[in-house]
Amino acid sequence: MTNQSQSSLYQLVVTHYLLAACSFLAMAVMLWIASEDLNGHYFHPKLLAITHTAALGWATLIIFGACYQLLPVILETTLYSIKLSWLSLGLFFIGLIFLVFSFWIFEPGIIMQIASVFLLVGIVFFVLNMVLTAKQVKNQNIYQEFMVTASIWLLVTAILGLLMVFNFRYPFLPKDHLQFLKMHAHMGIGGWFLLLIMGASAKLIPMFLVSTKQPVKYLNVAYYLINISLLLFLIDTYYAGINFKTYFIALIAACGITAWLAYVLECVFSRMRKTVDLPIWHTLLSFILLVVALIVLPFIIYHQLKENPLAIRNSNLYGTLLLMGWITALILGQTFKTLPYIAWVKHYEHLTGKGNIPLPANLYNNGLLKVQLVVFSLFCLIFYVGLMVKSTLLVKIGLICFLSTALLYVANVLVVVLHKPKRISHETV
Amino acid sequence: MKQFDITEKDDFLKMEIMETLRLVIDPELEINIMDLGLVYAVYVKENQIEIEMTLSSSHCPMGSSIVGGVQNCLEQHYPDYKTTVNLVWEPAWSHKNISEEGKRLLGI
Numbered sequence: 001m002t003n004q005s006q007s008s009l010y011q012l013v014v015t016h017y018l019l020a021a022c023s024f025l026a027m028a029v030m031l032w033i034a035s036e037d038l039n040g041h042y043f044h045p046k047l048l049a050i051t052h053t054a055a056l057g058w059a060t061l062i063i064f065g066a067c068y069q070l071l072p073v074i075l076e077t078t079l080y081s082i083k084l085s086w087l088s089l090g091l092f093f094i095g096l097i098f099l100v101f102s103f104w105i106f107e108p109g110i111i112m113q114i115a116s117v118f119l120l121v122g123i124v125f126f127v128l129n130m131v132l133t134a135k136q137v138k139n140q141n142i143y144q145e146f147m148v149t150a151s152i153w154l155l156v157t158a159i160l161g162l163l164m165v166f167n168f169r170y171p172f173l174p175k176d177h178l179q180f181l182k183m184h185a186h187m188g189i190g191g192w193f194l195l196l197i198m199g200a201s202a203k204l205i206p207m208f209l210v211s212t213k214q215p216v217k218y219l220n221v222a223y224y225l226i227n228i229s230l231l232l233f234l235i236d237t238y239y240a241g242i243n244f245k246t247y248f249i250a251l252i253a254a255c256g257i258t259a260w261l262a263y264v265l266e267c268v269f270s271r272m273r274k275t276v277d278l279p280i281w282h283t284l285l286s287f288i289l290l291v292v293a294l295i296v297l298p299f300i301i302y303h304q305l306k307e308n309p310l311a312i313r314n315s316n317l318y319g320t321l322l323l324m325g326w327i328t329a330l331i332l333g334q335t336f337k338t339l340p341y342i343a344w345v346k347h348y349e350h351l352t353g354k355g356n357i358p359l360p361a362n363l364y365n366n367g368l369l370k371v372q373l374v375v376f377s378l379f380c381l382i383f384y385v386g387l388m389v390k391s392t393l394l395v396k397i398g399l400i401c402f403l404s405t406a407l408l409y410v411a412n413v414l415v416v417v418l419h420k421p422k423r424i425s426h427e428t429v
Numbered sequence: 430m431k432q433f434d435i436t437e438k439d440d441f442l443k444m445e446i447m448e449t450l451r452l453v454i455d456p457e458l459e460i461n462i463m464d465l466g467l468v469y470a471v472y473v474k475e476n477q478i479e480i481e482m483t484l485s486s487s488h489c490p491m492g493s494s495i496v497g498g499v500q501n502c503l504e505q506h507y508p509d510y511k512t513t514v515n516l517v518w519e520p521a522w523s524h525k526n527i528s529e530e531g532k533r534l535l536g537i
Contacts, residue, residue: 208457210535272524272527272537274535275535341457345494350501352454352456352502353499353503359456
Protein backbone atom coordinates (compact mmCIF):
# COMPACT_ATOMS: atom_id res chain seq x y z
CA MET A 1 0.00 0.00 0.00
CA THR A 2 1.35 3.46 -0.88
CA ASN A 3 1.91 6.06 1.86
CA GLN A 4 -0.90 8.17 0.42
CA SER A 5 -3.49 5.39 0.44
CA GLN A 6 -2.31 4.26 3.90
CA SER A 7 -2.80 7.81 5.15
CA SER A 8 -6.31 8.10 3.67
CA LEU A 9 -7.24 4.70 5.15
CA TYR A 10 -5.98 5.93 8.53
CA GLN A 11 -8.12 9.09 8.28
CA LEU A 12 -11.15 7.03 7.30
CA VAL A 13 -10.77 4.53 10.15
CA VAL A 14 -9.98 7.15 12.80
CA THR A 15 -12.99 9.26 11.74
CA HIS A 16 -15.21 6.20 12.33
CA TYR A 17 -13.70 5.65 15.79
CA LEU A 18 -14.06 9.32 16.75
CA LEU A 19 -17.68 9.52 15.62
CA ALA A 20 -18.42 6.28 17.46
CA ALA A 21 -16.82 7.68 20.64
CA CYS A 22 -18.99 10.83 20.31
CA SER A 23 -22.06 8.61 19.86
CA PHE A 24 -21.14 6.66 23.01
CA LEU A 25 -20.90 9.87 24.99
CA ALA A 26 -24.18 11.14 23.50
CA MET A 27 -25.85 7.84 24.35
CA ALA A 28 -24.64 8.03 27.97
CA VAL A 29 -26.02 11.59 28.28
CA MET A 30 -29.34 10.62 26.66
CA LEU A 31 -29.65 7.63 29.02
CA TRP A 32 -29.13 9.93 31.99
CA ILE A 33 -31.86 12.27 30.73
CA ALA A 34 -34.25 9.39 30.02
CA SER A 35 -33.31 7.26 33.05
CA GLU A 36 -36.87 7.20 34.42
CA ASP A 37 -38.24 5.90 31.13
CA LEU A 38 -36.09 2.77 31.45
CA ASN A 39 -38.75 1.23 33.67
CA GLY A 40 -41.45 1.82 31.07
CA HIS A 41 -42.21 0.20 27.70
CA TYR A 42 -39.31 -0.25 25.29
CA PHE A 43 -41.37 1.24 22.47
CA HIS A 44 -40.80 4.73 23.84
CA PRO A 45 -39.52 7.61 21.66
CA LYS A 46 -36.50 8.34 23.85
CA LEU A 47 -35.59 4.67 24.23
CA LEU A 48 -35.85 4.20 20.46
CA ALA A 49 -33.51 7.18 19.98
CA ILE A 50 -31.04 5.77 22.53
CA THR A 51 -31.19 2.24 21.07
CA HIS A 52 -30.40 3.53 17.58
CA THR A 53 -27.58 5.73 18.90
CA ALA A 54 -26.13 2.66 20.62
CA ALA A 55 -26.64 0.16 17.84
CA LEU A 56 -25.76 2.37 14.88
CA GLY A 57 -23.70 5.30 16.16
CA TRP A 58 -21.68 3.44 18.77
CA ALA A 59 -21.44 -0.21 17.75
CA THR A 60 -21.92 -0.17 13.98
CA LEU A 61 -19.60 2.77 13.31
CA ILE A 62 -16.78 1.12 15.26
CA ILE A 63 -17.38 -2.12 13.37
CA PHE A 64 -17.36 -0.29 10.03
CA GLY A 65 -14.06 1.40 10.91
CA ALA A 66 -12.45 -1.81 12.17
CA CYS A 67 -13.67 -3.71 9.08
CA TYR A 68 -12.08 -1.20 6.73
CA GLN A 69 -8.76 -1.64 8.50
CA LEU A 70 -8.80 -5.32 9.40
CA LEU A 71 -10.72 -7.05 6.60
CA PRO A 72 -8.09 -6.33 3.94
CA VAL A 73 -5.41 -7.52 6.38
CA ILE A 74 -7.25 -10.72 7.28
CA LEU A 75 -8.16 -11.43 3.66
CA GLU A 76 -4.73 -10.34 2.40
CA THR A 77 -6.14 -7.94 -0.15
CA THR A 78 -6.84 -4.22 -0.51
CA LEU A 79 -10.04 -2.39 0.34
CA TYR A 80 -12.21 -2.18 -2.79
CA SER A 81 -12.82 1.59 -2.54
CA ILE A 82 -11.95 4.25 0.03
CA LYS A 83 -14.19 6.82 -1.74
CA LEU A 84 -17.18 4.48 -1.39
CA SER A 85 -16.38 4.16 2.33
CA TRP A 86 -16.41 7.95 2.80
CA LEU A 87 -19.68 8.21 0.91
CA SER A 88 -21.13 5.43 3.05
CA LEU A 89 -19.98 7.17 6.26
CA GLY A 90 -21.37 10.56 5.20
CA LEU A 91 -24.81 9.24 4.33
CA PHE A 92 -24.89 6.90 7.33
CA PHE A 93 -23.96 9.54 9.90
CA ILE A 94 -26.23 12.28 8.52
CA GLY A 95 -29.06 9.74 8.40
CA LEU A 96 -28.31 8.64 11.96
CA ILE A 97 -28.38 12.16 13.42
CA PHE A 98 -31.75 12.95 11.88
CA LEU A 99 -33.20 9.53 12.68
CA VAL A 100 -32.21 9.82 16.34
CA PHE A 101 -33.50 13.39 16.51
CA SER A 102 -36.86 12.47 14.97
CA PHE A 103 -37.19 9.46 17.31
CA TRP A 104 -36.37 11.63 20.34
CA ILE A 105 -39.11 14.16 19.54
CA PHE A 106 -41.13 11.43 17.85
CA GLU A 107 -41.93 13.08 14.57
CA PRO A 108 -42.30 10.18 12.12
CA GLY A 109 -42.59 12.45 9.11
CA ILE A 110 -40.45 13.42 6.18
CA ILE A 111 -37.23 13.94 8.23
CA MET A 112 -37.38 10.43 9.68
CA GLN A 113 -38.17 8.99 6.26
CA ILE A 114 -35.28 10.76 4.50
CA ALA A 115 -32.97 9.85 7.38
CA SER A 116 -33.84 6.17 7.07
CA VAL A 117 -33.21 6.29 3.30
CA PHE A 118 -29.78 7.91 3.92
CA LEU A 119 -28.96 5.22 6.48
CA LEU A 120 -29.99 2.42 4.16
CA VAL A 121 -27.97 3.79 1.23
CA GLY A 122 -24.95 4.23 3.54
CA ILE A 123 -25.31 0.59 4.61
CA VAL A 124 -25.72 -0.58 0.98
CA PHE A 125 -22.41 1.13 0.12
CA PHE A 126 -20.71 -0.51 3.11
CA VAL A 127 -21.99 -3.98 2.21
CA LEU A 128 -21.04 -3.46 -1.43
CA ASN A 129 -17.51 -2.49 -0.38
CA MET A 130 -17.22 -5.55 1.89
CA VAL A 131 -18.55 -8.00 -0.68
CA LEU A 132 -16.36 -6.61 -3.47
CA THR A 133 -13.32 -6.68 -1.16
CA ALA A 134 -14.05 -10.30 -0.12
CA LYS A 135 -14.72 -11.29 -3.75
CA GLN A 136 -11.08 -10.57 -4.62
CA VAL A 137 -10.07 -13.51 -2.40
CA LYS A 138 -10.17 -17.02 -3.81
CA ASN A 139 -9.93 -19.14 -0.65
CA GLN A 140 -13.16 -18.94 1.30
CA ASN A 141 -13.09 -19.67 5.02
CA ILE A 142 -15.54 -19.72 7.90
CA TYR A 143 -14.43 -16.28 9.19
CA GLN A 144 -15.31 -14.75 5.84
CA GLU A 145 -18.68 -16.55 5.86
CA PHE A 146 -19.47 -15.03 9.25
CA MET A 147 -18.55 -11.52 8.11
CA VAL A 148 -20.30 -11.55 4.74
CA THR A 149 -23.46 -13.16 6.18
CA ALA A 150 -23.46 -10.58 9.00
CA SER A 151 -23.30 -7.76 6.43
CA ILE A 152 -26.28 -9.23 4.59
CA TRP A 153 -28.25 -9.44 7.85
CA LEU A 154 -27.40 -5.76 8.47
CA LEU A 155 -28.79 -4.87 5.07
CA VAL A 156 -32.01 -6.84 5.68
CA THR A 157 -32.35 -5.22 9.13
CA ALA A 158 -32.00 -1.75 7.60
CA ILE A 159 -34.54 -2.53 4.85
CA LEU A 160 -37.10 -3.65 7.44
CA GLY A 161 -36.26 -0.57 9.54
CA LEU A 162 -36.97 1.68 6.56
CA LEU A 163 -40.30 -0.07 5.92
CA MET A 164 -41.24 0.41 9.57
CA VAL A 165 -40.44 4.13 9.39
CA PHE A 166 -42.75 4.55 6.40
CA ASN A 167 -45.31 2.36 8.15
CA PHE A 168 -45.66 5.02 10.87
CA ARG A 169 -47.13 7.52 8.39
CA TYR A 170 -48.57 5.22 5.73
CA PRO A 171 -49.58 1.99 7.52
CA PHE A 172 -49.17 -0.83 5.02
CA LEU A 173 -47.39 -3.62 6.92
CA PRO A 174 -49.74 -6.57 7.33
CA LYS A 175 -48.95 -7.24 11.00
CA ASP A 176 -48.64 -5.35 14.27
CA HIS A 177 -45.73 -2.85 14.35
CA LEU A 178 -44.33 -4.40 17.58
CA GLN A 179 -44.15 -7.79 15.89
CA PHE A 180 -41.92 -6.29 13.19
CA LEU A 181 -39.93 -4.47 15.87
CA LYS A 182 -39.02 -7.83 17.47
CA MET A 183 -37.93 -9.18 14.08
CA HIS A 184 -35.97 -5.99 13.27
CA ALA A 185 -34.20 -6.07 16.66
CA HIS A 186 -33.25 -9.76 16.46
CA MET A 187 -31.99 -9.52 12.90
CA GLY A 188 -29.77 -6.65 14.04
CA ILE A 189 -28.57 -8.29 17.25
CA GLY A 190 -28.35 -11.91 16.14
CA GLY A 191 -27.65 -11.49 12.45
CA TRP A 192 -25.43 -8.43 12.35
CA PHE A 193 -23.72 -8.06 15.74
CA LEU A 194 -23.58 -11.67 16.90
CA LEU A 195 -22.38 -13.19 13.63
CA LEU A 196 -19.85 -10.44 13.03
CA ILE A 197 -18.51 -10.60 16.57
CA MET A 198 -18.31 -14.39 16.37
CA GLY A 199 -16.39 -14.29 13.09
CA ALA A 200 -13.99 -11.52 14.08
CA SER A 201 -13.32 -12.84 17.59
CA ALA A 202 -12.81 -16.38 16.29
CA LYS A 203 -9.94 -15.02 14.23
CA LEU A 204 -8.53 -12.44 16.63
CA ILE A 205 -8.76 -14.12 20.08
CA PRO A 206 -6.46 -17.08 19.26
CA MET A 207 -4.12 -14.62 17.56
CA PHE A 208 -3.91 -12.34 20.59
CA LEU A 209 -3.61 -15.22 23.07
CA VAL A 210 -1.37 -17.46 20.90
CA SER A 211 -3.73 -20.40 21.34
CA THR A 212 -2.51 -23.86 20.41
CA LYS A 213 -6.02 -25.22 19.80
CA GLN A 214 -8.65 -23.68 17.50
CA PRO A 215 -11.52 -26.15 17.10
CA VAL A 216 -13.05 -24.71 13.90
CA LYS A 217 -15.77 -27.40 13.90
CA TYR A 218 -17.45 -25.54 16.78
CA LEU A 219 -17.55 -22.42 14.61
CA ASN A 220 -19.30 -24.27 11.79
CA VAL A 221 -21.90 -25.54 14.26
CA ALA A 222 -22.37 -22.02 15.68
CA TYR A 223 -22.72 -20.47 12.21
CA TYR A 224 -25.48 -22.83 11.08
CA LEU A 225 -27.38 -22.89 14.38
CA ILE A 226 -27.51 -19.10 14.67
CA ASN A 227 -28.67 -18.65 11.09
CA ILE A 228 -31.25 -21.43 11.35
CA SER A 229 -32.63 -20.06 14.62
CA LEU A 230 -32.86 -16.55 13.13
CA LEU A 231 -34.70 -17.74 10.05
CA LEU A 232 -37.07 -19.86 12.16
CA PHE A 233 -37.66 -16.93 14.51
CA LEU A 234 -38.52 -14.59 11.63
CA ILE A 235 -40.92 -17.03 9.95
CA ASP A 236 -42.55 -18.15 13.19
CA THR A 237 -42.86 -14.66 14.68
CA TYR A 238 -44.29 -13.30 11.44
CA TYR A 239 -47.07 -15.89 11.35
CA ALA A 240 -47.66 -16.64 15.02
CA GLY A 241 -45.97 -13.95 17.14
CA ILE A 242 -44.21 -15.06 20.34
CA ASN A 243 -45.54 -18.52 21.20
CA PHE A 244 -44.49 -21.79 22.82
CA LYS A 245 -42.27 -22.70 19.83
CA THR A 246 -40.18 -19.58 20.55
CA TYR A 247 -38.59 -21.49 23.48
CA PHE A 248 -37.18 -24.08 21.06
CA ILE A 249 -35.98 -21.43 18.65
CA ALA A 250 -34.21 -19.63 21.53
CA LEU A 251 -32.73 -22.99 22.53
CA ILE A 252 -31.25 -23.47 19.04
CA ALA A 253 -29.69 -19.99 19.24
CA ALA A 254 -28.38 -20.75 22.75
CA CYS A 255 -26.78 -23.97 21.43
CA GLY A 256 -25.12 -21.96 18.66
CA ILE A 257 -23.76 -19.43 21.13
CA THR A 258 -22.60 -22.28 23.41
CA ALA A 259 -20.69 -23.83 20.50
CA TRP A 260 -18.95 -20.50 19.87
CA LEU A 261 -18.23 -20.01 23.59
CA ALA A 262 -16.77 -23.55 23.66
CA TYR A 263 -14.44 -22.46 20.85
CA VAL A 264 -13.46 -19.30 22.75
CA LEU A 265 -12.87 -21.26 25.99
CA GLU A 266 -10.72 -23.81 24.15
CA CYS A 267 -8.65 -20.90 22.78
CA VAL A 268 -8.39 -19.34 26.25
CA PHE A 269 -7.39 -22.59 28.00
CA SER A 270 -4.84 -23.54 25.34
CA ARG A 271 -3.25 -20.10 25.23
CA MET A 272 0.51 -19.71 25.25
CA ARG A 273 0.31 -16.12 26.43
CA LYS A 274 -0.53 -16.48 30.09
CA THR A 275 -0.80 -12.81 30.99
CA VAL A 276 -4.25 -11.49 30.06
CA ASP A 277 -4.19 -7.77 29.26
CA LEU A 278 -6.91 -5.22 30.04
CA PRO A 279 -8.59 -5.24 26.60
CA ILE A 280 -8.99 -9.02 26.85
CA TRP A 281 -10.45 -8.69 30.39
CA HIS A 282 -13.10 -6.35 28.92
CA THR A 283 -13.77 -8.96 26.23
CA LEU A 284 -14.20 -11.77 28.77
CA LEU A 285 -16.58 -9.56 30.79
CA SER A 286 -18.60 -8.98 27.62
CA PHE A 287 -19.06 -12.73 27.13
CA ILE A 288 -20.36 -13.06 30.71
CA LEU A 289 -22.90 -10.29 30.00
CA LEU A 290 -24.01 -12.10 26.85
CA VAL A 291 -24.61 -15.28 28.85
CA VAL A 292 -26.63 -13.31 31.45
CA ALA A 293 -28.75 -11.79 28.62
CA LEU A 294 -29.41 -15.30 27.31
CA ILE A 295 -30.57 -16.40 30.76
CA VAL A 296 -33.15 -13.56 30.74
CA LEU A 297 -34.56 -14.65 27.35
CA PRO A 298 -36.78 -17.59 28.50
CA PHE A 299 -38.26 -15.36 31.22
CA ILE A 300 -39.34 -12.83 28.56
CA ILE A 301 -41.04 -15.59 26.55
CA TYR A 302 -42.66 -17.02 29.70
CA HIS A 303 -44.10 -13.66 30.81
CA GLN A 304 -45.10 -12.77 27.25
CA LEU A 305 -47.10 -16.01 26.97
CA LYS A 306 -48.76 -15.24 30.31
CA GLU A 307 -49.36 -11.66 29.11
CA ASN A 308 -47.60 -10.50 32.26
CA PRO A 309 -46.19 -6.91 32.23
CA LEU A 310 -42.94 -8.36 33.59
CA ALA A 311 -42.20 -9.27 29.96
CA ILE A 312 -41.63 -5.56 29.26
CA ARG A 313 -39.27 -5.09 32.20
CA ASN A 314 -37.36 -8.26 31.28
CA SER A 315 -37.17 -7.06 27.66
CA ASN A 316 -35.59 -3.80 28.84
CA LEU A 317 -33.13 -5.78 30.94
CA TYR A 318 -32.36 -8.05 27.96
CA GLY A 319 -31.90 -5.13 25.56
CA THR A 320 -29.68 -3.13 27.89
CA LEU A 321 -27.63 -6.25 28.73
CA LEU A 322 -26.96 -6.73 25.04
CA LEU A 323 -26.33 -3.14 23.95
CA MET A 324 -24.93 -1.46 27.06
CA GLY A 325 -23.42 -4.66 28.43
CA TRP A 326 -22.20 -7.23 25.93
CA ILE A 327 -21.52 -5.02 22.89
CA THR A 328 -20.26 -2.03 24.90
CA ALA A 329 -17.84 -4.13 27.00
CA LEU A 330 -16.50 -5.73 23.87
CA ILE A 331 -15.91 -2.39 22.14
CA LEU A 332 -14.43 -0.85 25.32
CA GLY A 333 -11.75 -3.53 25.21
CA GLN A 334 -11.25 -4.18 21.51
CA THR A 335 -10.89 -0.47 20.70
CA PHE A 336 -7.59 -0.59 22.58
CA LYS A 337 -6.46 -3.61 20.60
CA THR A 338 -7.36 -2.20 17.19
CA LEU A 339 -7.03 1.62 17.39
CA PRO A 340 -3.47 1.65 18.82
CA TYR A 341 -2.48 -0.85 16.13
CA ILE A 342 -3.99 1.40 13.44
CA ALA A 343 -2.17 4.47 14.82
CA TRP A 344 1.03 2.47 15.27
CA VAL A 345 0.99 1.30 11.63
CA LYS A 346 0.79 4.96 10.54
CA HIS A 347 3.47 6.31 12.88
CA TYR A 348 5.91 3.46 13.39
CA GLU A 349 5.50 0.52 11.02
CA HIS A 350 8.14 1.87 8.63
CA LEU A 351 10.57 2.22 11.54
CA THR A 352 10.36 -1.37 12.85
CA GLY A 353 13.74 -2.97 13.28
CA LYS A 354 15.55 0.38 13.07
CA GLY A 355 15.70 1.06 16.79
CA ASN A 356 13.67 1.62 19.92
CA ILE A 357 10.10 2.46 18.99
CA PRO A 358 6.93 2.31 21.11
CA LEU A 359 4.71 -0.75 20.67
CA PRO A 360 0.94 -0.48 19.95
CA ALA A 361 0.16 -1.19 23.62
CA ASN A 362 2.24 1.87 24.60
CA LEU A 363 0.01 4.25 22.65
CA TYR A 364 -2.93 4.23 25.07
CA ASN A 365 -3.02 5.14 28.74
CA ASN A 366 -3.05 1.89 30.70
CA GLY A 367 -4.07 3.65 33.94
CA LEU A 368 -7.16 5.15 32.29
CA LEU A 369 -8.06 1.74 30.89
CA LYS A 370 -7.75 0.13 34.32
CA VAL A 371 -10.08 2.75 35.85
CA GLN A 372 -12.44 2.27 32.89
CA LEU A 373 -12.68 -1.48 33.60
CA VAL A 374 -13.42 -0.87 37.29
CA VAL A 375 -16.01 1.85 36.63
CA PHE A 376 -17.72 -0.17 33.91
CA SER A 377 -17.85 -3.26 36.17
CA LEU A 378 -19.47 -1.08 38.86
CA PHE A 379 -22.01 0.10 36.29
CA CYS A 380 -22.87 -3.52 35.46
CA LEU A 381 -23.39 -4.43 39.11
CA ILE A 382 -25.35 -1.35 40.17
CA PHE A 383 -27.38 -0.60 37.04
CA TYR A 384 -28.67 -4.10 36.33
CA VAL A 385 -29.57 -4.73 39.98
CA GLY A 386 -31.36 -1.35 39.94
CA LEU A 387 -33.27 -2.32 36.81
CA MET A 388 -34.30 -5.67 38.31
CA VAL A 389 -35.51 -4.25 41.63
CA LYS A 390 -36.94 -1.12 39.94
CA SER A 391 -34.77 1.23 41.99
CA THR A 392 -34.46 4.64 40.30
CA LEU A 393 -31.61 5.54 42.68
CA LEU A 394 -29.51 2.50 41.74
CA VAL A 395 -30.26 3.02 38.04
CA LYS A 396 -29.11 6.65 38.33
CA ILE A 397 -25.93 5.71 40.21
CA GLY A 398 -25.29 3.06 37.58
CA LEU A 399 -25.75 5.62 34.83
CA ILE A 400 -23.24 7.95 36.50
CA CYS A 401 -20.75 5.07 36.24
CA PHE A 402 -21.77 4.60 32.58
CA LEU A 403 -21.24 8.29 31.84
CA SER A 404 -17.87 8.17 33.61
CA THR A 405 -16.93 5.13 31.51
CA ALA A 406 -17.82 7.09 28.36
CA LEU A 407 -15.66 10.05 29.45
CA LEU A 408 -12.71 7.78 30.28
CA TYR A 409 -13.11 6.01 26.96
CA VAL A 410 -13.23 9.24 24.93
CA ALA A 411 -10.18 10.58 26.80
CA ASN A 412 -8.18 7.43 26.05
CA VAL A 413 -9.25 7.38 22.38
CA LEU A 414 -7.96 10.97 22.14
CA VAL A 415 -4.68 9.89 23.76
CA VAL A 416 -4.19 7.40 20.91
CA VAL A 417 -5.42 9.64 18.09
CA LEU A 418 -3.41 12.69 19.24
CA HIS A 419 -0.25 10.64 19.83
CA LYS A 420 2.84 12.54 18.71
CA PRO A 421 5.32 10.19 17.02
CA LYS A 422 8.51 9.82 19.05
CA ARG A 423 11.90 10.33 17.50
CA ILE A 424 13.66 7.06 16.87
CA SER A 425 16.26 6.13 19.46
CA HIS A 426 19.24 3.98 18.56
CA GLU A 427 20.13 3.06 22.12
CA THR A 428 19.69 -0.64 21.52
CA VAL A 429 21.18 -0.69 18.04
CA MET B 430 19.98 -25.41 18.69
CA LYS B 431 21.63 -24.17 15.49
CA GLN B 432 24.88 -25.90 14.48
CA PHE B 433 27.85 -23.82 13.38
CA ASP B 434 31.08 -24.73 11.70
CA ILE B 435 33.84 -22.62 13.24
CA THR B 436 36.05 -23.15 10.21
CA GLU B 437 33.40 -21.55 7.99
CA LYS B 438 33.82 -17.76 7.77
CA ASP B 439 30.17 -17.04 6.88
CA ASP B 440 28.91 -18.94 9.92
CA PHE B 441 30.14 -16.21 12.26
CA LEU B 442 28.25 -13.65 10.20
CA LYS B 443 25.13 -15.86 10.30
CA MET B 444 25.36 -16.04 14.08
CA GLU B 445 25.77 -12.29 14.27
CA ILE B 446 22.76 -11.78 11.99
CA MET B 447 20.66 -14.06 14.20
CA GLU B 448 21.60 -12.05 17.26
CA THR B 449 20.85 -8.81 15.40
CA LEU B 450 17.39 -10.11 14.48
CA ARG B 451 16.56 -10.19 18.19
CA LEU B 452 16.01 -6.44 17.75
CA VAL B 453 12.92 -7.17 15.66
CA ILE B 454 9.94 -7.41 18.00
CA ASP B 455 6.48 -8.83 17.30
CA PRO B 456 4.46 -5.64 18.11
CA GLU B 457 1.51 -7.58 19.56
CA LEU B 458 3.30 -10.25 21.58
CA GLU B 459 6.20 -7.96 22.47
CA ILE B 460 8.74 -10.75 21.99
CA ASN B 461 11.60 -10.82 19.51
CA ILE B 462 11.18 -12.94 16.40
CA MET B 463 14.13 -15.23 17.19
CA ASP B 464 12.66 -16.32 20.51
CA LEU B 465 9.26 -16.72 18.83
CA GLY B 466 10.93 -19.13 16.43
CA LEU B 467 9.81 -17.31 13.31
CA VAL B 468 13.21 -17.41 11.60
CA TYR B 469 13.93 -20.78 9.97
CA ALA B 470 17.22 -20.11 8.20
CA VAL B 471 19.82 -17.46 7.41
CA TYR B 472 21.85 -17.72 4.21
CA VAL B 473 24.84 -15.55 3.34
CA LYS B 474 26.16 -15.59 -0.20
CA GLU B 475 28.79 -13.04 -1.29
CA ASN B 476 27.09 -9.70 -0.58
CA GLN B 477 23.59 -11.13 -0.14
CA ILE B 478 21.69 -12.03 3.01
CA GLU B 479 18.66 -14.25 2.61
CA ILE B 480 16.27 -14.84 5.49
CA GLU B 481 13.82 -17.73 5.43
CA MET B 482 11.09 -17.10 7.94
CA THR B 483 7.43 -17.62 8.71
CA LEU B 484 4.64 -15.87 10.63
CA SER B 485 2.48 -17.25 13.42
CA SER B 486 -0.49 -17.08 11.02
CA SER B 487 -0.72 -16.42 7.31
CA HIS B 488 -3.29 -13.67 8.05
CA CYS B 489 -1.25 -12.12 10.87
CA PRO B 490 -2.12 -8.37 10.93
CA MET B 491 1.42 -7.70 12.15
CA GLY B 492 2.93 -9.65 9.25
CA SER B 493 4.00 -6.70 7.12
CA SER B 494 5.42 -4.91 10.20
CA ILE B 495 7.53 -7.94 11.12
CA VAL B 496 8.81 -8.57 7.61
CA GLY B 497 9.49 -4.83 7.17
CA GLY B 498 11.26 -4.87 10.52
CA VAL B 499 13.61 -7.66 9.41
CA GLN B 500 14.36 -5.81 6.19
CA ASN B 501 15.00 -2.49 8.00
CA CYS B 502 17.11 -4.08 10.69
CA LEU B 503 19.41 -5.88 8.28
CA GLU B 504 19.72 -2.94 5.89
CA GLN B 505 20.75 -0.75 8.80
CA HIS B 506 23.31 -3.18 10.27
CA TYR B 507 24.67 -4.64 7.05
CA PRO B 508 24.49 -1.78 4.53
CA ASP B 509 26.95 -3.54 2.21
CA TYR B 510 24.64 -6.52 1.81
CA LYS B 511 21.49 -6.90 -0.22
CA THR B 512 18.73 -8.37 1.96
CA THR B 513 15.96 -10.71 0.84
CA VAL B 514 13.20 -12.03 3.12
CA ASN B 515 11.40 -15.17 1.98
CA LEU B 516 8.16 -16.02 3.76
CA VAL B 517 7.54 -19.76 3.92
CA TRP B 518 4.54 -21.64 5.31
CA GLU B 519 6.09 -25.12 5.43
CA PRO B 520 6.72 -26.23 8.09
CA ALA B 521 3.86 -24.22 9.64
CA TRP B 522 4.77 -22.27 12.76
CA SER B 523 3.68 -23.90 15.99
CA HIS B 524 4.08 -23.05 19.65
CA LYS B 525 6.85 -25.67 19.78
CA ASN B 526 9.07 -23.21 17.89
CA ILE B 527 9.14 -20.82 20.86
CA SER B 528 12.43 -20.85 22.75
CA GLU B 529 12.74 -21.29 26.51
CA GLU B 530 13.35 -17.54 26.85
CA GLY B 531 10.26 -16.84 24.70
CA LYS B 532 8.18 -19.11 26.94
CA ARG B 533 9.44 -17.27 29.98
CA LEU B 534 8.47 -13.93 28.42
CA LEU B 535 5.00 -15.26 27.61
CA GLY B 536 4.59 -16.24 31.25
CA ILE B 537 4.54 -20.01 30.63
